[in-house]
Amino acid sequence: MLRMGERIRNRRENLNIQINDLASTIGVTPSLISQIERAKAFPSIVTLKKIADALQTTVGNLIGENETYMKKPVVTFSEKKLVQANESGATLYLLSHHDQQKVMEPHLIVFAPKTSSENLLNATVGQSFYHILKGNLKIEMNFQEYLLGQGDSFYVNSGYKHTIYNIGDSEANLLWISSHPTL
Known part of the structure; x- marks a missing residue:
């Protein structure tokens, strides 16, 4: 005490x-x-x-x-946590420790060739930032398409339904950081 x-x-x-x-x-x-x-x-x-x-x-x-998270703020790549995989072959990983006080959630989405984010991304209140680490992706939102390559970024209100597709013939990796409003 x-x-x-x-x-x-x-x-x-x-x-x-x-x-x-x-x-x-x-x-x-x-x-x-x-x-x-x-x-x-x-x-x-x-x-x-x-x-x-x-x-x-x-x-x-x-x-x-929450002191344990302050004592161990590092999550090595091998410690990333599987959140879920969808039927098309895309996999979602959490890149941080669980903490109820977080206002940001960092994720990695690994897309097998010709897969999508269907059933991985839910429309929620907040904002999302995407950064393409590897590959070529297409984002569909509000009846528009956005083509993105390695190094490109996309910032969106998370409340808008959007789907991301790997349009390439090789694996694509996407860094996704979502924020949630604090109460």
């Missing part, structure tokens, strides 16, 4: 909030905040939630829920 107190203190100091002000905001004594930050006292879940709200963060961040 020592680390939780350090996280609270660091967050409070980064926001330039004094102990007295935080205590007043959440209805406790400054002494209690000081004890919590020094791991001499442990807050109830209700108090911890009030602290998190006052510090504009989450209880999960204060208790270190």
Whole structure:
């Protein structure tokens, strides 16, 4: 619990909030905040939630829920996670660790020759950025076609239904980064 107190203190100091002000905001004594930050006292879940709200963060961040991702931010290529493959032969991989706090999702889509993204990409709220790493692709969206080659990029509102096709005779690789609005 020592680390939780350090996280609270660091967050409070980064926001330039004094102990007295935080205590007043959440209805406790400054002494209690000081004890919590020094791991001499442990807050109830209700108090911890009030602290998190006052510090504009989450209880999960204060208790270190996502620290494992901060300690190991690297995902090697061999560690990429298979998300799904479709019937046409395209495969979707996740290129990051799972984290509920993420606002971006990096993926790799591997297209066998003459395959498509059908049933891999769902129209969602947010935005998508595609970068062609290898091969030649066609993107169909809103009754228009866009032809893209290695090194080309495409940025789109994810809510628009679109399908990507490998129009080449060899494997194509596409980096896909999608963003989701924060609540």
